[in-house]
Amino acid sequence: MLDTLQAALAKYDIDSRDKLLLAISGGLDSVVLLHALLELGFQAELAHCNFGLRGEASEEDAQFCQRLAQQHDLPIHIKKCETETxxxxxxxxIQMxxxxxxxxxxEELDLLGNYRAIxxxxxxxDQLETMIFKLARGSALEAVAGIREKRQKxxxxxxxxxxxxxxxFAKERKLTWREDASNAETKYLRNAYRHRLIPLWEEIQPDLKGKMLLSSRLLREQSEALDELLEEKLSQALVREEDWERLNYDSMVDKAWFGQxxxxxxxxxxxxxWPAVHHLWQSRKGRYTENEAYRLYQGEACYELRKQSSSQSVNLKIATDDSQIDNPIQLDFEVLPREKxxxxxxxxxxxxxxxxxxFPLILRNWRDGDRFQPLGMSGTKKLSDYWIDQKMPMAEKDSQLVLESAGEIVALIGHRIDHRFRVRNSTKTxxxxxxx
Structure with a gap:
């Protein structure tokens, strides 16, 4: 066991000079890890959470950890948590x-201690139970691969x-530890796997645990390989701007990894x-799906992602003598002789x-069903169709404002005017x- 532990630490360049924090519950596993570290010449500060869920037993766990730290002359940090509240x-x-x-x-301790590893x-x-738990929940590859050996610190x-x-190891060294009675209660699904499912499975396949650990390593390698592939594909296909992102998917939709x-x-x-996200590419341009924070559009062989608009509803009257507005956008208005x-x-x-x-003109948000006659064209067109013709990112339309006169759109602000309100040869003002 010591050799396996030593190899795991060496894999991440952890040596006896490093400042370490060890999570200590007082149970068998953490007590053994502490003694194994000490035998290998490592030192660590201890951290114990008293969750207060088992009355006097929780207090006794904390006291046990305190004595353990004193016995080995190690610093210990203990925190009592109001878990139920x-x-x-x-x-x-309660578990979460x-x-x-x-x-x-x-994390609080690390901010102060800046440990090499926790x-x-x-x-x-634990790894086997996690893999079964995740598999039974219908989880993806990353989750089914189980617990990561290292995550950040x-x-x-x-x-x-x-x-x-x-x-x-504990029996050979006559170690003592605290038993958590709740670990034997099969009302918790993980405990039911531990005490009922896995022993039965081992009767059928005695080498179950070793084979599952091998599977975990292989699944983790495959998960990491897939992640590298996806990172590469995203870097090639994803365009990021300040308030939107575009994923060009034209050569990807038939790939097995497109959903991932x-x-x-x-x-x-x-x-x-997710079904709506996956099938959006089969919809016509302009369709979208959304969550609380973002809207995802079907674009021109791409997905366009934009944060949900938090802008207020706009409906402002513009009088003849108004010279400017500053909110929600900045506009200047001037009445000028044609020759100037x-x-x-x-x-x-x-x-x-x-x-x-x-007058008054109306500055407002555009609405579904709005139509106008783009400058230079002979007929009217829906604004939604105009965006498509112009190959504009669909996400941009969310904040689009229009200027209206007597119920007719005269301009898409920042884009184009209506042909019927253009300046003609006969225009004087x-x-x-x-x-x-």
């Missing part, structure tokens, strides 16, 4: 609440060691209706026939709208 406030199960509080405590005593049997050097080896690519890209951005104006093609400049307008 936290679970109720956050709407979590305890996990959150535990890791929050470790060690936990997860072992091979967290290191689990006993994942290659089975519980019977740990028990043998979408998951890697979008999963950090909240919960999604030199027309240009800038998208920010809208030159309109003043006599064709009816120009209404100039400038987007700053």
């Amino acid at each position: 936290y679970a109720q406030e956050k709407g979590l199960s 609440a305890a996990r959150d509080l535990r890791y929050a405590f470790f 060690l936990t005593a997860h072992h091979g049997d 967290y290191l689990r050097p006993m994942l290659g060691i089975l519980r019977n080896e740990i028990e043998a 690519l979408l998951y890697k890209w979008l999963s950090p951005k909240g919960r999604w209706d 104006v030199k027309l240009d093609g800038l998208r920010e400049h809208h030159f309109l026939d003043y006599e064709a307008l009816e 120009i209404y100039f709208v400038r987007l700053k």
Whole structure:
């Protein structure tokens, strides 16, 4: 066992000079890990969470860990947590609440101690239970591969060691530890796997645990290989701007890993209706699916992602004598004689026939069903179709404002005016709208 532990530490360049933090519960696993580290010449500070879930037994666990630290002259950090209160406030199960509080405590300590690694005593049997648990929940490759040996500063050097080896180590050295009675309760699914399913499985396949640890290593290698492939594909196909992202998928939709690519890209951005995400590419341009924070559009052989618009509803009246507005956008308005104006093609400049307008004008958000006659065209067109024709990112339309006169759109602000309100040869007065 010591050789396996030594190899796991050496794999990540951990040596006896490093400052380590060891999560100590007082149970068999963490007590054995502590003694094994000491035998190998390592030192560590100890961290114990008192979750207060087992009354006097929880207090006795904390006292046991305190004595253990004193016995080996090691620093120890103990925190008492209001686990049940936290679970109720956050709407979590007790197990998840305890996990959150535990890791929050470790992070607090690391901010002060800046440890080389934070060690936990997860072992091979924990790995097997996790793999079964994740597989039964319908999880993907990354989860079914089980617990990572290393994640950031967290290191689990006993994942290659089975519980019977740990028990043998403790028995040989006559170690003492605390037993958590809840570990025997099969009302918890993980415990049911441990005490009922796995022993039955081992009767059928005695080498189950060794084979499952091998599977875990192979699955982890495959998961990491897939992750590298997806990173490479994302770097090639993903375009990021300040407030939107575009994934060019034209050569990818028939690949076996396309769904995993979408998951890697979008999963950090909240919960999604994944079937809707996967099938969006089969929809016509402009269709979308969304979550609370983002909207994902079907574009031109691409997906376009934009944060949900938090802009307020706009419906402003513009009077004849208004010269500017500053919110929600900055616009200048001028009434000018035709001979003093030199027309240009800038998208920010809208030159309109003043006599064709009816005041007050209305500046508002565009709406589904809006139509206008793009400058130079003979017929009207839906704005949604106009975006498609112009090959504009569909996400841009969310914040688009239009200028309206007597119910007719006269300009898409920052894009194009309506042909019916253009400056003609007969125009004497120009209404100039400038987007700053």
